[in-house]
Amino acid sequence: MPHAKILLPAQCRAARGLINWSQGDLADRAGVSRSTVKDFETERHALHHSTERLLIDAIEAGGVSLIFADEAGPGVRFRRPV
Template identity: 80%
Template sequence: MFKVKQLLPAQCRGARGLLNWSQGELAEQAGVSRSTVKDFETGRHALHPSTERLLITALEAGGVELIVAETAGPGVRLQRPA
């Protein structure tokens, strides 16, 4: 089950930054086009729910944790090493 119900563009950019991934690298890991990532991160287009799941899965597999908006708001952090 996903911790984040809605991935925000800022979370996506922040997660890529923590992983040192380009938009193209995220797109490749998620199996989507680079323009999909670019258009989402710039607010040009919303994501289809299945595409959103692909991006979340790729980011989490890469080693980030997406944080749900609670009292402090949404965020992203590196996962603790196993």
């Protein structure tokens, strides 16, 4: 059974770190407010599914692969250049 693709706050912070984006950079690229990113990353609130999808899409477009929960645990890494 496949694992759910749930973005974790620590994953979001790590992904931004890999590509040297601020919270504002991610917010701009995802089309959400900076406070949405900040509140999510500091675990003040969870994301709506549609907002989570926007963040995932922006992170992946920025060149980071999100590794969702599996036996090794969640993580992030650079995507292989095409």
